[in-house]
Amino acid sequence: MTTDTLVRRTPAHSAARPKRQALGLGARVRRHWQLYAMLALPLIWLAIFAYWPMYGAIIAFKDYNVVDGIFGSRWVGFKHFERFAESYQFWRLIKNTLILHVYELLATFWLPIVLALGLNMARRRWYRRSVQLITYAPHFISTVVVVGLIVVIVDPNSGVLNHFLGLLGIGPIDVLSNPDYFRHLYVWSGAWQTMGFSAIIYLAALTSVSPELHEAAIVDGASRLRRIWHIDLPAIRPVAVILLILNIGSIMSVGFEKVLLLQNTLNLQTSEVIDTYVYKLGFASQVPQFSYAAAIGLFRSVIGLALLVLANTIARRFAKSSLW
Amino acid sequence: MTVATVTPTTAPTGAGAPAPVRETRSDRIVMICNYTALGLFTLAVLYPLVYVLSASLSDPKNVVSGKVWLWPVGLSVEAFKAVFDYDSIVSGFGNSVVYALGGALLATALTLLAAYPLSRKGLPGKGIIMALFVFTMMFSGGLIPTYLVVDRLGLLNTRWAIILPGALAVWNMIITRTFFQSTIPEELVEAAKVDGCTDFGFFWRIVLPLSKPIIAVNLLFYAVAQWNSWFSALIYLTNEHLFPLQLVLRQILIQNNFDPSQVRDTAELIRMKELQEQLKFSLIVIATIPPLLIYPFVQKHFVKGAMVGSLKG
Numbered sequence A: 001m002t003t004d005t006l007v008r009r010t011p012a013h014s015a016a017r018p019k020r021q022a023l024g025l026g027a028r029v030r031r032h033w034q035l036y037a038m039l040a041l042p043l044i045w046l047a048i049f050a051y052w053p054m055y056g057a058i059i060a061f062k063d064y065n066v067v068d069g070i071f072g073s074r075w076v077g078f079k080h081f082e083r084f085a086e087s088y089q090f091w092r093l094i095k096n097t098l099i100l101h102v103y104e105l106l107a108t109f110w111l112p113i114v115l116a117l118g119l120n121m122a123r124r125r126w127y128r129r130s131v132q133l134i135t136y137a138p139h140f141i142s143t144v145v146v147v148g149l150i151v152v153i154v155d156p157n158s159g160v161l162n163h164f165l166g167l168l169g170i171g172p173i174d175v176l177s178n179p180d181y182f183r184h185l186y187v188w189s190g191a192w193q194t195m196g197f198s199a200i201i202y203l204a205a206l207t208s209v210s211p212e213l214h215e216a217a218i219v220d221g222a223s224r225l226r227r228i229w230h231i232d233l234p235a236i237r238p239v240a241v242i243l244l245i246l247n248i249g250s251i252m253s254v255g256f257e258k259v260l261l262l263q264n265t266l267n268l269q270t271s272e273v274i275d276t277y278v279y280k281l282g283f284a285s286q287v288p289q290f291s292y293a294a295a296i297g298l299f300r301s302v303i304g305l306a307l308l309v310l311a312n313t314i315a316r317r318f319a320k321s322s323l324w
Numbered sequence B: 001m002t003v004a005t006v007t008p009t010t011a012p013t014g015a016g017a018p019a020p021v022r023e024t025r026s027d028r029i030v031m032i033c034n035y036t037a038l039g040l041f042t043l044a045v046l047y048p049l050v051y052v053l054s055a056s057l058s059d060p061k062n063v064v065s066g067k068v069w070l071w072p073v074g075l076s077v078e079a080f081k082a083v084f085d086y087d088s089i090v091s092g093f094g095n096s097v098v099y100a101l102g103g104a105l106l107a108t109a110l111t112l113l114a115a116y117p118l119s120r121k122g123l124p125g126k127g128i129i130m131a132l133f134v135f136t137m138m139f140s141g142g143l144i145p146t147y148l149v150v151d152r153l154g155l156l157n158t159r160w161a162i163i164l165p166g167a168l169a170v171w172n173m174i175i176t177r178t179f180f181q182s183t184i185p186e187e188l189v190e191a192a193k194v195d196g197c198t199d200f201g202f203f204w205r206i207v208l209p210l211s212k213p214i215i216a217v218n219l220l221f222y223a224v225a226q227w228n229s230w231f232s233a234l235i236y237l238t239n240e241h242l243f244p245l246q247l248v249l250r251q252i253l254i255q256n257n258f259d260p261s262q263v264r265d266t267a268e269l270i271r272m273k274e275l276q277e278q279l280k281f282s283l284i285v286i287a288t289i290p291p292l293l294i295y296p297f298v299q300k301h302f303v304k305g306a307m308v309g310s311l312k313g
Helices: A002-009 A016-021 A025-031 A033-061 A079-086 A089-108 A111-121 A125-140 A143-154 A160-167 A179-207 A211-219 A224-249 A256-262 A274-284 A290-318 B025-057 B060-064 B078-083 B087-119 B126-138 B143-152 B170-183 B186-194 B199-210 B212-228 B231-236 B245-254 B266-312
Strands: none
Touching: A025 A033, A033 A079, A033 A290, A033 B087, A033 B126, A033 B143, A033 B199, A079 A089, A079 A290, A089 A111, A089 A179, A089 A274, A111 A125, A111 A179, A111 A224, A111 B025, A125 A179, A125 B025, A125 B266, A143 A160, A143 A179, A143 A256, A143 B025, A143 B245, A143 B266, A179 A224, A179 A256, A179 B025, A211 A224, A224 A290, A224 B025, A256 A274, A274 A290, A274 B143, A274 B231, A290 B126, A290 B143, B025 B266, B060 B266, B078 B266, B087 B126, B087 B170, B087 B199, B087 B212, B087 B245, B126 B170, B143 B231, B170 B212, B186 B199, B199 B212, B212 B245, B212 B266, B231 B245, B245 B266
């Protein structure tokens, strides 16, 4: 009760305190009824579009058919999960998803940190500003347009990439339809798009470092690199750990929309991930297999949640910062 | 970071001497490397954008033969004109404007309504409600069950299917809540209460006018997200008249799916066949312009929003 804190300051009112504390839960709820009224719409939205689908996920344990609906369809237990675990797709999907995500993590996690350190070090304002303005820009470009950009740049006939390769004497390469290139294309175009904007969070952490620390270190004769190592990096660490936890929690999912856009029948060998497979089973196949697709989706969500909890526990123990 | 061990052998200044501190040579080298690296990186980010812009303004022949690599060669704006003769691009553009505006207004309203009560101290049940929101960030029912809900509500093939399911982003709600917590002091609420102000009145007359920056951030964030989204349209819509621009772009740019029936004029159609490759470049430029146009003006707000959420969330 916040009124308590106000009242407590003036001793004359101290008599009023016990009365306030005695205020029951019902009375406190009634006093705030207008706040609950404001929450009503968002909560209704949450119930319909977040929690109803969670309830609907029980179709993973049923044989869903349109006539009987979610509630009326027959229970089948773990049939769909077993079918997925035994299917030839199982290991390939998990392998593709994991490799793509881990590659992305290793290749791009440290990039925004380096960029932020560099920006923080640069003293010329106009330079700093223009680097920021340009590197943030790709963040606002849609996934469809980014993939469109990739398509025109790597086009085997007219793309600029193959013209440059041609100058080096390397024959035209059809990058898009070669499964060997898919992961690099996905990861590095992602780095191009998100690196600048991801640096913001680290920059914020860096600007909160007290200048006195740096001044003291300079007086003690510390070089720039030493100051980065001993002052800047420790300042960034808590943020980095939290982002890492979040990233590990989503290890079973990838930038699914971009994968789907970059995917074609020729590069499926490396580009088919769990999420695109779920999409295909549900929407792009002749007979939609809703229950089977939902089971695979649920399998992924549960593992993701478990990994998030695990990563958080480890981070709390060793790095002393955590999500909760 | 093995470089870190390269400490200067010459001490910068005599002990006890106050600032200004002279830069050592190794520090200056680090500085020069830093500026160079930042510059190279910025050019690398900029290049694809410049290339596409130049190619879209060039003569198609020069693009195919590879003469264009930095500046436009043989200026031509034919491809830009052709874009406006393609019906579904025009209707897609209109639809996207509707989705972006409608979606942003609705989503911002929901976000503010959720964030304000949850920012108030001592609201019974606040922790549970907050947990209900946050849990959805970590776990979701999945693609298929969400689709079935939208289907069940009869929203398939309506504009609502695009706007409603993603209306509230919990992350934005948390950022907005943090903003309220740090800008609206609890004393202000109490003072207003003493003067007989209700919670509704306080929210409407005091909180909202004080929160213009966060409202702007929310509107822009949701509008850009909606403008750029295409997947919900792919699964929820089959009626082409409702397609947003991004879905049309996907057909032309990525699936290479050029539909002749979208162009009424036959002479135009023949000319367009020649322009087909060129059309892609101009389309990319046109689709990128709306978000990039507002971006420099709002960059500050976006950055602020991201910072508020990261530091105090």
